[in-house]
Ligand SMILES: Nc1ncnc2c1ncn2[C@@H]1O[C@H](COP(=O)(O)OP(=O)(O)OP(=O)(O)O)[C@@H](O)[C@H]1O
C-alpha cells in the first residue's frame with residue numbers, strides 16, 4: 001500500500017535539507033570531481049586493452065565516474081537515517097501510520113534525486129573537460145539508468161541504517177562495501193583486464209551492469225547488451241526495495 | 255472491555271531487564287499515569303505500546319488490536335509526545351508540523367487550518383518560520399506538544415508531562431486522553 005502524500009513529504013524534506021546545506025553538495029562532489037580531473041587527464045593518452053581505439057580513455061572513464069558518484073552518494077544516504085535516529089526524528093517518522101513501504105519509497109526518491117543531481121553535475125564538469133555528450137534522448141535514458149543504480153545502493157544504505165546506530169559504524173561498513181563495488185565495477189578500466197577469479201566477482205557487482213549500461217547509452221560502447229543490463233538492474237532494484245521495506249518493518253528504532 | 259490491556263510485558267536489552275513482567279489495564283476515558291523513579295522503565299513501556307520496540311515477552315492490546323500482529327491499526331489510533339527530542343532541527347517549526355500532518359495523509363486545507371490552531375495554542379505563531387535549531391529548549395518542547403496535539407487520536411501518550419515547560423500568561427493546555 002503506497003501513500004502518495006507520505007512519499008512526497010519525505011522527498012520534499014530531503015530536497016529542502018539538500019538545498020539548505022550547500023556544503024554537503026560541494027563536499028560530496030569533491031571526490032568524483034578529483035577522480036575525473038586526475039585519473040581522466042592523467043591517463044588520457046593511455047591505451048587500455050579491451051578499449052576500442054575510437055573511444056579515448058576519457059570518454060570511457062566518464063560513465064564510470066558517474067556510476068561512482070551514484071554509488072557513493074546513494075550508499076551514504078543511509079547516513080541521514082542514522083542522523084535522524086540520533087536526533088530522535090526517526091521515532092516521529094516510525095510512530096505514524098504511514099506504511100513502511102511508503103516511508104522507504106519516500107527516502108529512496110529523495111536520496112535518488114540528490115544522487116542524480118550530483119551525477120549530472122559531474123556530467124557537466126566532464127563536458128568542460130572535453131567529454132562529448134550524446135543527444136538529449138540518450139541523456140534522458142541515462143537518467144533512467146541512474147534511477148536504477150541509485151535505488152540499488154540507497155537500499156543497501158537503508159538496510160544497514162536499520163541495523164546500526166552510530167555514524168562511525170555506518171561509515172566504516174559502508175566504505176568496506178562500497179569501495180570493492182566501485183573497483184570491481186569496471187568504472188576505471190575494462191573488467192576484462194582483471195584476472196579470472198576477480199573478474200568472476202565483478203559479475204556479482206550490480207555497479208558492473210550499471211556502468212556498462214551508462215556506457216552503452218552515453219558513449220555507444222558496452223560489453224553486455226543494454227537489455228541484459230537493464231533487466232538485471234531493474235530486478236535488483238525491486239528486490240532491494242522489498243528487502244529494505246522488510247527491514248524497516250522489523251526494525252526497533254530506539 | 256478495557257481500552258488498553260498490558261499482559262506480563264517484559265523487555266530485555268541484552269542481559270539487562272528494563273521492564274519486568276508488567277501488567278495493567280486502562281479503561282476507556284481513563285486518565286492513566288505511569289509513575290516511577292528514573293530508569294524504572296516507563297519510557298520503555300510506552301515505546302512498546304507505541305510499536306517502536308518489540309516486547310521480549312508478554313503481550314498488549316490497544317483498542318482490541320494486538321501489538322505484535324496489528325501494529326498498523328494501532329499506529330492509526332495513537333498520538334504521542336516524546337520525552338526526548340524528536341524534531342527535525344533543520345526544518346522550521348511549520349515545516350515540522352506540515353511533515354507530521356502529511357505523514358497522516360491530512361489534506362491541504364485541513365492541514366493549514368490545524369497548523370494555525372496548534373501554533374496559537376502553544377504560543378509559537380510568531381516563531382513558526384524560523385529553523386528549529388534556533389529555538390530555545392522550551393520552544394522546542396512547545397513545538398513537540400503542538401505536534402502531539404495536531405491529530406487528536408483515541409489514545410494520547412504523553413511522556414514527562416511537565417518536562418521543560420514554563421507557564422506563560424495565557425497558556426492553555428487541555429490534556430487529551432481517550433475520547
Ligand atoms: N536501548 C536501550 N538499551 C539498553 N538499555 C536501555 C535502553 N533503553 C533503556 N534502557 C535502560 O532501561 C531502563 C529503563 O529506561 P526507561 O527509559 O524506560 O526509564 P524511565 O522510567 O522512562 O526513566 P525516566 O524517568 O528517567 O524517563 C534504564 O535502566 C535504561 O538504562
Ligand SMILES: [Mg+2]
Nearest residue numbers: 296297298337
Ligand atoms: Mg522516560
